[in-house]
Amino acid sequence: xxxxxxxxxxxxxxxxxxxxxxxxxxxxxxxxxxxxxxxxxxxxxxxxxxxxxxxxxxxxxxxxxxxxxxxxxxxxxxxxxxxxxxxxxxxxxxxxxxxxxxxxxxxxxxxxxxxxxxxxxxxxx
Numbered sequence: 097x098x099x100x101x102x103x104x105x106x107x108x109x110x111x112x113x114x115x116x117x118x119x120x121x122x123x124x125x126x127x128x129x130x131x132x133x134x135x136x137x138x139x140x141x142x143x144x145x146x147x148x149x150x151x152x153x154x155x156x157x158x159x160x161x162x163x164x165x166x167x168x169x170x171x172x173x174x175x176x177x178x179x180x181x182x183x184x185x186x187x188x189x190x191x192x193x194x195x196x197x198x199x200x201x202x203x204x205x206x207x208x209x210x211x212x213x214x215x216x217x218x219x220x221x
Contacts (some may be wrong), residue, residue: 098123098210100190105215112219113181118173118190118212127197128152128173130164131205132186132217141203142188143175146196153202157183180219187214 116130129144143164144153152164163176173190189190191208201207 098192100192100210100212102188102190102212102215103131103217105188106196107218107220108116108180110181110219110221113176113178114180114217116177116188116190116215116217118170118176120192123192124168124171125192126195127202128166129191129197129202129208130173130175131189131191132184133189133214134186137204139189141205143196144202147158147199148196150213151198152182153197153199155203177217180217182219182221184217185218185219206216 100118101118102118108114127146130142131139131144133139141154142158143162144162145166161179165174190212192207192210
């Protein structure tokens with residue numbers, strides 16, 4: 097049974113940094129991503145990565161501030177978040193896809209097969 101476990105969320109002041117982690121020790125997925133959902137808003141893609149060639153994808157609102165990466169030895173997905181803003185406040189979810197992702201679909205939540213339970217990120221001004 098697939099079980100994606102996120103960690104690393106918390107409360108920080110604007111301008112601060114956090115690192116989110118997502119691990120499943122039993123499965124290796126072709127593609128993974130981070131999504132977020134703020135209260136009253138739709139879930140949106142933050143960043144995605146295709147393990148095969150290391151392709152990465154970012155939403156415009158995080159480019160230059162967030163970095164997605166995979167540690168293959170630990171089978172762990174990371175999201176390094178810098179220069180955090182209050183508008184980054186949301187529940188962040190890890191997602192995994194058995195197949196390849198590309199620029200046209202990485203941010204589409206229905207393209208992912210498995211989801212974590214979420215970790216809360218709160219940024220205060």
